[in-house]
Amino acid sequence: MSDATNLTAQIDINTIPALGKEQLLELAMGPQHPSTHGVFRMNVVLDGERVMKLKPVFGYLHRNHEKIAESETYLGSMPYTDRLDYICSITNNWAYAIAVEKLAGIEVPERAEYLRVITGELTRLQNHACLLGFLMQDMGASGTPLMYAFREREKIMDLFEGLTGARMMCNYLRFGGCRVDTPAGWMDAARKVVAEFPRFLDEYENLLVGNEILMDRTQEVGILSKELAINAGISGPMARASGVDYDIRKVDHYSIYDRFNFRIPLGERGDVYDRYMIRFLEMRESIKILEQAMRDIPDGPIVDPKTKIRGFRPKPGEAYGRIESPKGELGFYLVSDGALNPYRYRVRPPSLINLTVLEDLCIGQNVADVVVILGSIDIVLGEVDR
Amino acid sequence: MNLKLDQLDQIFVILNNWLLGYLPPVVRPLCSSILAIALILVTFALLFAITTVLERKGLGRIQNRFGPNRVGPCGFLQPIADGIKSLTKEDIVPNPADHVVHFLAPVLLVAAAFMAYAVLPIGRNMILVDMNAGVLYFFAIGSLMELAVFMAGWSSRSKYSLLGAMRAIAQMISYEVPLVLASIVVIMQSGSLSTVSIVNMQATYTGIWPHWFVFTPWGFAGFALFMIAATAESNRSPFDLPEGESEIIAGYYTEYSGFKFALFFLGEYIGMFATSAMAITLFLGGWSAPFSFLTWIPSYFWFFAKLLTIILTFIWVRGTLPRLRMDQLMNLAWEFMLPMTLLNLLTAGVWHFMPAGALRWLICGAMVVVPCILLSRGLKQRKKFQVRKYRFSE
């Protein structure tokens, strides 16, 4: 979509079918703009306040993630994956761990799988809660929903800190398992948090779900058709909001997701409201998974004893590991040549690929809608730019 | 005892007269107005300072956090720190900006906002000028603020400022129509444009109940409509599009910094107080007490109590609602507010000519409620928005 090297890319105004050049207003939203979710720029051409053309410009946060990973040991890349989508570090770890495990043929013990599901679903909860808050912030709700979301996220982050030692950069998973087992009392604390989470969802529902202004702002805004969603490779809640029944947890049955009873909410219209509500409903389903996983978690080892921490050299070959991260399909493609570091390392970031349809969603909408649509895509620039 | 309380009520008037007694009669009117103006400037600037703290603390509590609590007791000296900060900050003017207009805009805004207080009765006998055309004066001054906003947005030579100014002017002009139409019912009923006589009409009691205009069907509808329009006029959430920070940074004052930026804030808040005070004057009985047995409390206390209540409601609304979009805002003004205010005029007329009694209440109430429901339902149906049901895949 955009050329990262050409940051000054401007829109050729002559290509726009409009009344005349002097009627249009070119506006560079970002990189210093309050609601671009990081350093992101949208070169917008406006007719009044209607968007005639929009060009996303990204790459401001590019930090050579893939190339660094190719010169780093397999384990050494694990903490770097935390920093891709810095809101959900554990699911990033997970996708990378799955890719390496496929590459090296490592089995994961039962308990570790359960721990992965629990932490992964907690990550989904906090990501979706934050996203809804950010979306409302973009809509100008002076931070109230965001602060409620952060209040809940804080509890989940406390859990992460108790388990992994860090609140955001968890660096928790290891090839063939998890880094540490749960400390005493952690599981009870987690059960309590999960049991209380629906109360927050109810509060949120009261605050905003029936709100007329919210419905007016989001319904029929930024419609993504099912065909476009499939053609553009959109994944995650955004695709499901357009009615695409595609959830890798159900498609791949990776980890132990086939043991749990949960449903996938699907939208009809594919507008911002659907994307908003799908995430809301997904949180409720995540809670179901969490309750089942916390009930069933067995005792046992948490890491495959065969895996080495130092001098880990997978056989030559290639592997693609993917999971349903909160933002969509997060995949890691690895090629090994038998050395300590991967020969090729590639990330399939859901944020970036979901962002590619931004212009299609925004054309004909209002400037105010652009930020809302961008918010509903749920991007984290750390993942988009890598 | 009674006499003393009366003195307390009139203490500012008495003090004023006492002070002026020492001056030669020639300069008395001039000094009297200077004194009163100074008092109003100080009082409302102070109210602005308190409101900023209250707003930040209130929003904080609504959002489950503390809000400012470091400067002074409970953070109530925060505005002083803010003031020092904005005074010592560098005043940046963009190079291509129109320097003269850029400088004049905040000055005009604040001046216009303060000028509106000339006709607002703060207490019994406490008004700067009792004008024949007081209400008209108020709206005339209000239209000056639009000019200031335009000057700020245009002179900054920034696209965001220009967009913000366009939004602000469109919004203020659109909402001035329902604002004025909503207040006309009061003028119709009281037969006067003078704020003093409007308040005096309301400061009478039947039993313990006051004759506030808000306690009539047309008055209540007028008040509600007036408050919605006033929220839009003073660019408060959910109508804060001109400065919608998530969309156009800070709207027309994007390119202002330092004390000029603070002046914009001052102007906006002072304007908000003025419109709220006008709503109090028109519908909530101005300085009059809510019950006849509470009339011994000084009149200015009631005025500020009512003003503070309205301000707190503004804060509460701001803490709850997301912002509207420009076209929705316009639709609300022209498709809902305008027809409702026109209908309300009719209702007020019917009320005036019908004999007092339950039937009058019933008919006028229906005349307000039924169109409101029909209109809002019609608008809702046309927009087709609804809480949706979702399907699930197993």
Added chain:
Amino acid sequence: MVGKGIIKGMVETARNFLGSYVSKQRLTTIQYPEERAPQIEAARNFPFLVFDGTDAEQGLRCVACQICEKECPPKCIFIEKSKDKKPDATGKMQFYPATFNIDISVCMSCQICVEVCPFDSIKMDVVYDLSNNDRFAGLLLHKQQLAKSNEYYNTIHPTEAAAVDAHFAEERAKAAARVKAAAEAKLAAEAKAATDAKAKSETTLADTQAQPVGGGTR
């Protein structure tokens, strides 16, 4: 009826407004310099070096094997090996780091150095107020700033430190037994010690992998 959703939302914010005055659950903010969040045992921030006893120079467990320097993903550790040797935690003669610098402006707190260390000498600290006026020299921590006592380690990560201490006690007992045996068979002592050291480092490594440091399972 239009406005129902708005009124519901207003009620909800009012509930939260009042709730923030009565319920700690709603007002989760901690007033930082006066109040501090409770210490979490698993917390990690930046690495530090553990020493036994009272003398930071003498008791330093680090033997300058430079594994952490090599494994550190952002390469923020710089070690210079000493020329001479000193007895390590189990009493064996080892090299020690002449220089041990960690640039905490580069460090990303990933804990990999801790996981790979076979000598339990580098651990994660929990201090977080490390702001400094000098962003270059001030954030480059030297050996003297990094070295912290085993008692300190025991206070911040009690469970983990207890396991490490037990492990060291065992090692020391073994070493004592070895010394005893060495006294009996003086001639073979030197050759035997060399092979033992190798074996020991391998067992420690396997140990760290099977039961990684940081958890409460041990």
Added chain:
Amino acid sequence: MNVSFILLAIITVVGTAAAMGMRNAVHCVLALTVGLAGVAALYLQLGAQFVGFTQIMVYVGAVAILAVFAIMMTHSPEPAKPPTFSSFWTVGSVVAASVFAVLAWAIHSSSLAAHTLPPQPEVTVQQIGDALMHRFVLPLELMGLLLTAALIGAVVIAMNHREEIK
């Protein structure tokens, strides 16, 4: 006359003159606004509150804003530099002169010129209202009808426009 009249007159004249002389169209409008405000102040000085405030509301609040809107809608970033003398000047002077002549004649022939001002009664809003409602009720109602029709028309146009976008 007195000092305040002279002051206001100077403001008015300078404002309107600047409105003609300035290069930047927006500056012209702002200067014109000053002139119109000066006229309003003159009305107020004469004790005509209603007219004065209406002048501010209509001309400063609405007409000036409308003018700047019109300028912004059609604006070009660089203000055009017309020649100092143009052929329109002659036409302009003729129009100005004729307007002045008509006004001067009207003033001269009216009773005002007799220099015997009758004691001015305080004109209240009430009196204006009475006059409008009794003597001038028909013109008022006609005007009201016209304006209401315009207003409703505006609403209807706005409603249709919204559906067009969809």
